[in-house]
Amino acid sequence: MLLTVLGCSGSIGGPTSPASGYLVEVEGIGPVVIDMGPGVLGALQRYASPETATVLLSHLHADHCLDVPGLLVLRRFGPEAEHAVRMPLIGPSGTAYRIGVASSEEPGAVDDLSDTFEVGSWEVTPDVELRGDDDEVALRVRADRVDHPPESYGLRLTSADGRVLAYSGDTAYCEALIQLAAGADVFLCEASWTHEEGRPPGIHMSGAEAGRTARLAGVGRLVLTHIPPWTDSEAVRAEAAAEFDGEVMLAEPDLRLEV
Ligand SMILES: [Zn+2]
Numbered sequence: 001m002l003l004t005v006l007g008c009s010g011s012i013g014g015p016t017s018p019a020s021g022y023l024v025e026v027e028g029i030g031p032v033v034i035d036m037g038p039g040v041l042g043a044l045q046r047y048a049s050p051e052t053a054t055v056l057l058s059h060l061h062a063d064h065c066l067d068v069p070g071l072l073v074l075r076r077f078g079p080e081a082e083h084a085v086r087m088p089l090i091g092p093s094g095t096a097y098r099i100g101v102a103s104s105e106e107p108g109a110v111d112d113l114s115d116t117f118e119v120g121s122w123e124v125t126p127d128v129e130l131r132g133d134d135d136e137v138a139l140r141v142r143a144d145r146v147d148h149p150p151e152s153y154g155l156r157l158t159s160a161d162g163r164v165l166a167y168s169g170d171t172a173y174c175e176a177l178i179q180l181a182a183g184a185d186v187f188l189c190e191a192s193w194t195h196e197e198g199r200p201p202g203i204h205m206s207g208a209e210a211g212r213t214a215r216l217a218g219v220g221r222l223v224l225t226h227i228p229p230w231t232d233s234e235a236v237r238a239e240a241a242a243e244f245d246g247e248v249m250l251a252e253p254d255l256r257l258e259v
Pocket residue numbers: 010011020061063064170226
């Protein structure tokens with residue numbers, strides 16, 4: 001399983017990175033994109049064909065999903081539109097409606113995405129199997145609710161050869177994430193703040209909390225992500241490294257990791 005960071009800037013796109021978006025490639029199926037914030041569709045074009053991508057959304061904050069309307073335009077009107085196939089778009093409840101509103105041409109209208117996307121819901125189907133042409137399962141995805149204001153999910157991806165990538169999505173420190181990340185080879189974890197007094201509860205994690213989660217989950221490698229442009233990333237990394245003995249990396253655009 002190959003992970004490529006397309007964008008990792010927290011909360012908004014930054015001067016050196018798009019907002020959240022990650023490409024996952026495994027044998028047997030087309031590209032899988034986790035989150036698609038502003039700028040991610042452009043970065044994706046450097047690595048894979050967006051026409052055949054499966055898109056998994058952790059939640060529907062703008063910084064995680066607002067390049068999906070662009071992907072819809074590409075599939076509907078782009079040079080490959082004639083051969084377009086419907087690809088899975090899986091997210092929280094209301095994904096079809098919210099992306100449909102963002103894609104509409106008139107106030108109050110909702111674009112019908114069903115010509116280009118097969119929309120699924122984590123709430124209805126938290127366990128998803130992505131199969132190749134040979135009908136073998138190439139990637140298993142498990143979603144679980146995490147602690148963030150809208151309906152938000154962390155994801156656990158397991159390849160056919162048993163490698164595991166865990167992704168926090170956006171979340172405060174929570175037990176569900178420790179369970180979801182248990183024993184993961186690579187843990188892609190948000191750390192939006194340093195561990196200072198006065199942090200609002202139930203939104204994001206500090207570097208210290210990301211490191212603690214990695215330690216309690218017993219992961220192999222910790223990759224810190226979703227650090228906003230105004231947060232000191234080296235301070236976040238130092239906090240995480242003080243809690244977790246394993247390798248701690250900062251996500252950066254175009255980072256490619258064999259999971
Ligand atoms: Zn975010």
